Amino acid sequence: MKITKYGAIDIGSNAVRLLVANIIEDEDKEPQFKKSSLVRVPIRLGADAFVSGEISDGNIDRMVDAMNAFKLIMKVHGVSKYKACATSAMREASNGQAVVEKILKETEVEIDIIDGKKEAAIISSTDLSSLIKSDSTYLYVDVGGGSTEFTLFSKGKIVNSKSFKIGTVRLINNAKAENKAIFKKVQQWIEENTEDYKRISLIGSGGNINKLFKMSGRELGKPISYIYLNAQYQFLKKMSYRERISELSLNPDRADVIIPATKIYLSAMKWSGARKIFVPKIGLSDGIIKSLYFNKL
Known part of the structure; x- marks a missing residue:
């Protein structure tokens, strides 16, 4: 050895x-x-x-x-x-x-x-064999501060991938109209690339989805549902930045970006028709x- x-x-x-x-x-x-x-x-x-x-x-x-x-x-x-x-x-x-x-x-x-x-290619090289079933379709979503990488897997192979300038820090600092425009482009790409597939699941990576998964109390390897994630999103939005730090023990640099991150994952699930998201805790x-x-x- x-x-x-x-x-x-x-x-x-x-x-x-x-x-x-x-x-x-x-x-x-x-x-x-x-x-x-x-x-x-x-x-x-x-x-x-x-x-x-x-x-x-x-x-x-x-x-x-x-x-x-x-x-x-x-x-x-x-x-x-x-x-x-x-x-x-x-x-x-x-x-x-x-x-x-x-x-x-x-x-x-x-x-x-x-x-x-290249970022998407490196992320896609991570070991997803324990998650990806050969007969299933997955949309891998890696949310960062400045960009999000989307990779579509079907039958164990990469169908398509794309990086968009839609990240948590960027969403916080951009004007609303700018954010709306980029979300529209992401929606179009996801819908066009997933329309021929049924029963798609998401695979999420990034520090925010890892934190959301930990907060869910789910067993490692088990997915969290769209319903749970949306409920958590509504819950987090109602809290102030200070409350998210004091009551949920979030780090100050996590307490603000976790909301736009959750919105990206939820949007990707909605546009792809996915009802669950797996969180393998891997990334770049x-x-x-x-x-x-x-x-x-």
């Missing part, structure tokens, strides 16, 4: 994460990917990129500190290989490339700014680990 440790840094629009995973290789067996450590820091780059169009000096400094901290954590864990990927906030910021160069110079951490298509960082192992990055 051989055990190695890989690291994945996911620089999102709402938070920056480091995942350390054990890769267990045994003779005549498929490799196993086991999460060892997950560190999340609330650096909301989207609040910069989607409003002013560039990453602020304050957040650049926080990013440098975070990368140095992540390097030390990976050193302690004995990580042999890692990859850092940045998504919509960094790719839309006018100074995104300059920030990448500054971080490389000051921390020696090399960051790849990936486009929406898991995909980075697998892609690194199979030399796809």
Whole structure:
């Protein structure tokens, strides 16, 4: 048996994460990917990129500190290989490339700014075999701070995928008319791509759906229903930001974005006709680990 440790840094629009995973290789067996450590820091780059169009000096400094901290954590864990990927906030910021160069110079951490298509491909490479049945159809929805990736699976294969500029931080900062227009585009894509399929289920990934699943008390692997999710959405909307923190123990950077995130999942379920959503607790960082192992990055 051989055990190695890989690291994945996911620089999102709402938070920056480091995942350390054990890769267990045994003779005549498929490799196993086991999460060892997950560190999340609330650096909301989207609040910069989607409003002013560039990453602020304050957040650049926080990013440098975070990368140095992540390097030390990976050193302690004995990580042999890692990859850092940045998504919509960094790719839309006018100074995104300059920030990448500054971080490389000051921390020696090399960051790849990936486009929406590559982000969707990496997310889709995560291990969904335990969920996806060969004779069923699923719409995979990964909601981030700046974008949401949609991937349609049928009979175990990818039918189509698309990334839209519809994320939680973006929805909070955009004008209502702008949000309405992008929701319309998403609706059209989902309806066009799912109209030929019956009995579609959603697979949701992202920190907000993971939190909603935990709040539901459901057993891991069991789906939550559209009825439950809609009831939870109405409940959360009635509470103030302060109440969501004090009464539900939500982190301050989760208490506001959880509402637009829930709206995206509910909308995707409505437009695809899905009545349940599975939450496997996987995302971009898991995909980075697998892609690194199979030399796809």
